[in-house]
Amino acid sequence: MALLKYESQVRPPLVEGNKDYHQVTEDICRPVEAKPSMLWWIGFLISLALLGFGVISVGREVWFGTGQWNLNRTIGWGWDITNFVWWVGIGHAGTLISAILLLFRQGWRTGVNRAAEAMTIFAVMCAGQFPIFHMGRVWNAFFTLPYPNTRGPLWVNFNSPLLWDVFAISTYFTVSLLFWYSGLLPDLATLRDRAREKWRKHFYGVAAFGWTGSTKHWQRHESLSLVLAGLSTPLVLSVHTIVSFDFATSVIPGWHTTIFPPYFVAGAIFSGFAMVQTLLLVTRKVLSLEEYITIEHIEVMNKVIVLTGSIVGIAYLTELFMAWYSNVKYEWFAFEQNRVNLASPYGWSYWIMMGCNVLSPQIFWFRKMRRNLLVTFFMSILVNIGMWFERFVIIVTSLYRDYLPSSWSPYYTPTIWEVGFYMGTFGLFFTCYFLFSKFFPVIAIAEIKHILKKSGENYKEKMDVVENESVEAFAHHHVHH
Amino acid sequence: MPIKKFVVGNFYDEQVLFPAIKNVRKTGYKIHDVYTPFPIHGLDTALGLRDTSLHTAGFIYGITGTTTAFSFITWTLTTDWPLNIGGKPFFSLPAWIPIMFELTVLFAAVGMVLTFCYLCQLAPFVKKDHFNPRSTDDTFTMAIELNERSNEQEIVSFLQSVGAQDVSVQLKETGWWLGRYDKEQTLYNQPIEVAG
Numbered sequence: 001m002a003l004l005k006y007e008s009q010v011r012p013p014l015v016e017g018n019k020d021y022h023q024v025t026e027d028i029c030r031p032v033e034a035k036p037s038m039l040w041w042i043g044f045l046i047s048l049a050l051l052g053f054g055v056i057s058v059g060r061e062v063w064f065g066t067g068q069w070n071l072n073r074t075i076g077w078g079w080d081i082t083n084f085v086w087w088v089g090i091g092h093a094g095t096l097i098s099a100i101l102l103l104f105r106q107g108w109r110t111g112v113n114r115a116a117e118a119m120t121i122f123a124v125m126c127a128g129q130f131p132i133f134h135m136g137r138v139w140n141a142f143f144t145l146p147y148p149n150t151r152g153p154l155w156v157n158f159n160s161p162l163l164w165d166v167f168a169i170s171t172y173f174t175v176s177l178l179f180w181y182s183g184l185l186p187d188l189a190t191l192r193d194r195a196r197e198k199w200r201k202h203f204y205g206v207a208a209f210g211w212t213g214s215t216k217h218w219q220r221h222e223s224l225s226l227v228l229a230g231l232s233t234p235l236v237l238s239v240h241t242i243v244s245f246d247f248a249t250s251v252i253p254g255w256h257t258t259i260f261p262p263y264f265v266a267g268a269i270f271s272g273f274a275m276v277q278t279l280l281l282v283t284r285k286v287l288s289l290e291e292y293i294t295i296e297h298i299e300v301m302n303k304v305i306v307l308t309g310s311i312v313g314i315a316y317l318t319e320l321f322m323a324w325y326s327n328v329k330y331e332w333f334a335f336e337q338n339r340v341n342l343a344s345p346y347g348w349s350y351w352i353m354m355g356c357n358v359l360s361p362q363i364f365w366f367r368k369m370r371r372n373l374l375v376t377f378f379m380s381i382l383v384n385i386g387m388w389f390e391r392f393v394i395i396v397t398s399l400y401r402d403y404l405p406s407s408w409s410p411y412y413t414p415t416i417w418e419v420g421f422y423m424g425t426f427g428l429f430f431t432c433y434f435l436f437s438k439f440f441p442v443i444a445i446a447e448i449k450h451i452l453k454k455s456g457e458n459y460k461e462k463m464d465v466v467e468n469e470s471v472e473a474f475a476h477h478h479v480h481h
Numbered sequence: 482m483p484i485k486k487f488v489v490g491n492f493y494d495e496q497v498l499f500p501a502i503k504n505v506r507k508t509g510y511k512i513h514d515v516y517t518p519f520p521i522h523g524l525d526t527a528l529g530l531r532d533t534s535l536h537t538a539g540f541i542y543g544i545t546g547t548t549t550a551f552s553f554i555t556w557t558l559t560t561d562w563p564l565n566i567g568g569k570p571f572f573s574l575p576a577w578i579p580i581m582f583e584l585t586v587l588f589a590a591v592g593m594v595l596t597f598c599y600l601c602q603l604a605p606f607v608k609k610d611h612f613n614p615r616s617t618d619d620t621f622t623m624a625i626e627l628n629e630r631s632n633e634q635e636i637v638s639f640l641q642s643v644g645a646q647d648v649s650v651q652l653k654e655t656g657w658w659l660g661r662y663d664k665e666q667t668l669y670n671q672p673i674e675v676a677g
Contacts, residue, residue: 021618022618153562155561159558168579186518193617198663202661206605209605210604214515218521219532220533227535228593447519450519
């Protein structure tokens, strides 16, 4: 019986170095079992401080009301919803890596999926804060849920995209969490069975749910992962589609466009991959996991970035063209005067968006640049800035001047508490990520072992002999019967 | 669940494990289970396990979600409290598709995970007896169940002959109980008569 699928030498190994199963366990568990480094503590405390700043900012908003923010008569969404869309978008890459690439049988996802899924969950947690606190009276947030009440019962409006959002985001969070945690169970069991300290044994004993590694359990686990991946794939597309409906189903010039769903989804994956790069470049270095998150992984993700960045670029140009071609003067005004015109109040933000999202990723057409860690890190930050500005452009430049000049609003700048809320979500995000990287294996141990004998460097080397065999001998030895 | 007696053998290579399973089954010994640190494709068929129906359950949960969303929205917006929104029809199906879809996914995912946990007896604070702590690291551990008629020594030497290492005879609880992994615990306080 041919047990192992043969993988060509043309494909570079996904796990470098001379690894066996036990070595994989050792390498990935080491950072979890070691004492946190000074660097970890510094990063963690900075994140915690940012989170504290966020709590104060949000506290003021809850206590004094949304007047703490500089929102005005026409710009009702401002930074708040910009940040919401930005964080939700970032989450999408995690699901893409863990679900869509699982369905496409992409082996390289195994090195990055765990951290990317964690990123998804934390990003969606951050995103959720914004619409909730944007309600102003946050203690009434449960009004968005359809529950029997004494007001009729007056139900929520199921026809409204804003309510679709409630369902989409909460479903997305729940499903991502389940997917992530069910994948974690075997690895937590690994940590449990290795644990020497009592607290650790107890902690991972509880967390691993009593996982044994039984064949029947693995069979069900595989089925579960596959179906959850199949469910998450349309789910992730639906989530950003629905987010884009928040805009696209309105009649505001610059929003009222059918290109939004695909354009938002591409943008989401684009920004999400940039954030994955930012996180993983640091993670692999700090936790010395360069043999698992290799330069190949980085390069593949850079390819996704140049692809999705170009899709986003085409979307920008298409909506610009359609605004002109439609002959609707309000639509064209929104683009020509509010956005493209560099002399207009917010013209600068449009060009930051264009520069960061469309022009700069083109550098990744060059292999040398895709494999350069510094360039990749710099680009990942640039893309995230660009994608934040995309949402800012869509929201603010459409809202500040529309149909009636007499209701055009003054120049909008955020207050310190608006900025503080945003900073606070960075604090939340990184606090969670630091805790995750300390207490959980940042790479899916079981999944790496699964591909080790096919894509590990030392196993691939043995295939050299195989490559030089005749076709008949090769078929005889390696074709599945 | 009673405590049972097992012969436990360890393997370190899939290439040895598969022929061994074949041999053990051919000889007629009953494999209780094989514990592996990662999913090995083909192991379930090699052990003669039937395919899981978990995905069918997922499908049923999914359509339950769809019909829940559809019937609930229909009831609220057409019967219980119809809202006149710009003179549009009360029954506006296209606008409900997003929520119907989301509930489909939500029900399917939550239902499947709960069913998975139920079938595999997984939950926080659940404790089970383990044959080899390294079977979550790098070892494939095979446990063969003994009964009154089986010859312990014969099975031990047979397992060794098919490539198993560190073969041992172990008394293990096959069920689960609520307990802690940092403490030595058993389900029963009293020693129990063991078959075999």
